[in-house]
Amino acid sequence: MSLNRRHWIALLATLGLAPAAAGAAGPKGKRQLVHHVFFWLKNPGSAADRDALIAGLGTLRAIPVIRDLRIGVPAATEDRSVVDSSYSVSELMVFDSVADQARYQDHPVHQRFVATCGHLWDRVVVYDSIDV
Amino acid sequence: MSLNRRHWIALLATLGLAPAAAGAAGPKGKRQLVHHVFFWLKNPGSAADRDALIAGLGTLRAIPVIRDLRIGVPAATEDRSVVDSSYSVSELMVFDSVADQARYQDHPVHQRFVATCGHLWDRVVVYDSIDV
Numbered sequence: 165m166s167l168n169r170r171h172w173i174a175l176l177a178t179l180g181l182a183p184a185a186a187g188a189a190g191p192k193g194k195r196q197l198v199h200h201v202f203f204w205l206k207n208p209g210s211a212a213d214r215d216a217l218i219a220g221l222g223t224l225r226a227i228p229v230i231r232d233l234r235i236g237v238p239a240a241t242e243d244r245s246v247v248d249s250s251y252s253v254s255e256l257m258v259f260d261s262v263a264d265q266a267r268y269q270d271h272p273v274h275q276r277f278v279a280t281c282g283h284l285w286d287r288v289v290v291y292d293s294i295d296v
Numbered sequence: 297m298s299l300n301r302r303h304w305i306a307l308l309a310t311l312g313l314a315p316a317a318a319g320a321a322g323p324k325g326k327r328q329l330v331h332h333v334f335f336w337l338k339n340p341g342s343a344a345d346r347d348a349l350i351a352g353l354g355t356l357r358a359i360p361v362i363r364d365l366r367i368g369v370p371a372a373t374e375d376r377s378v379v380d381s382s383y384s385v386s387e388l389m390v391f392d393s394v395a396d397q398a399r400y401q402d403h404p405v406h407q408r409f410v411a412t413c414g415h416l417w418d419r420v421v422v423y424d425s426i427d428v
Contacts, residue, residue, distance in 0.1 A: 197371050198388055200332055202423060218428055236425030239329050241397055247422045254425040256330055265373055290379045291334060293368030293386040296350055 195295040196231065197259040199268075202251040204287040213284050214252055220281035221255050227271045232258040251289075265292065327427040328363065329391040331400075334383040336419040345416050346384055352413035353387050359403045364390040383421075397424065 207213050214237075221235045234256040238249035259265045268274055339345050346369075353367045366388040370381035391397045400406055 196366075197373070198366060198368055198386075199373075200388075200423070234328075234330060234425075235428050236330055237428055239394055239397075239424040239426035241329070241331075241394055241424040242401070244422070246420045247424060249424065251423070253428075254330075254423065256332075256425070262371055262373055265371075269374070288378045290376070291332070291383070291386065292371040292373040292379060292381065293366075293388070294371035296367050296369055296385075 194260065197262060197265050198291075198293045198295075199257040199259060199265055200291045200293075201255045201257075202248075202289045203253045203255070203285045204250065205252040205284055206286045207284075208252050217253050217281055217284050220277050220284075221253070223273060223277055224255075224257075227268055227273050229259060229264040229267050229271075230257050231260060232256075252285075262294070326392065329394060329397050330423075330425045330427075331389040331391060331397055332423045332425070333387045333389075334380075334421045335385045335387070335417045336382065337384040337416055338418045339416075340384050349385050349413055349416050352409050352416075353385070355405060355409055356387075356389075359400055359405050361391060361396040361399050361403075362389050363392060364388075384417075394426070 203217060205213050205217065218235055221233075224230065225233055234254075236254040236256065238251065241247065243249075257265075257268070259268065335349060337345050337349065350367055353365075356362065357365055366386075368386040368388065370383065373379065375381075389397075389400070391400065
């Protein structure tokens with residue numbers, strides 16, 4: 165059995181020997197930024213509005229600084245009090261840096277998405293996390 | 297210039313021609329589950345508690361059903377009203393299915409993490425999203 169870097173880090177962490185930040189960098193070994201946005205639709209029961217938002221989010225794939233983009237809806241996991249499944253659509257993006265995230269915010273395709281789809285949502289919550 | 301699948305999807309979406317779900321599957325082409333947990337520490341000013349939580353989260357890497365794991369802290373992105381940066385630590389996991397996420401919940405290493413680190417946090421919010 166050969167141990168790769170991930171296994172070694174897990175082993176060290178299990179033994180309490182790993183420094184806090186060990187192994188927490190992104191898959192490419194650099195500290196990436198995760199931008200996770202949750203949308204609550206004005207009309208949460210409207211499949212058409214949900215699909216319009218999902219299609220709008222799909223246009224963001226054209227923005228080059230986005231390293232990964234996932235569009236999601238609440239999963240059918242166990243119903244627990246800590247799980248918030250009240251949103252309609254989520255958008256998860258990975259950037260290489262805070263600067264790239266700022267470039268994304270200013271990108272014309274993103275601006276067009278907000279102008280086109282902004283009327284669909286009632287509330288947005290954003291979490292920006294940097295890998296430790 | 298050659299167009300790969302991602303580019304075609306972006307182009308189709310830009311033209312409004314893509315079905316809502318097009319291209320939203322995960323990097324491996326299957327609909328994966330993103331499990332994103334945000335922790336608010338009981339002692340948010342304690343670097344020791346934060347590092348203990350981060351180290352505890354690191355032990356979870358030993359759980360085989362986890363396809364990707366990122367541990368993060370709030371990023372220094374632009375201060376906007378929609379951005380919630382009040383949490384202390386975040387944990388982002390990717391699973392291949394709802395069933396795998398349930399296996400993770402029940403895994404002894406996860407149970408040990410909760411038993412060992414559960415006293416550190418005051419509040420947890422979980423978002424489970426499935427790729428569309």
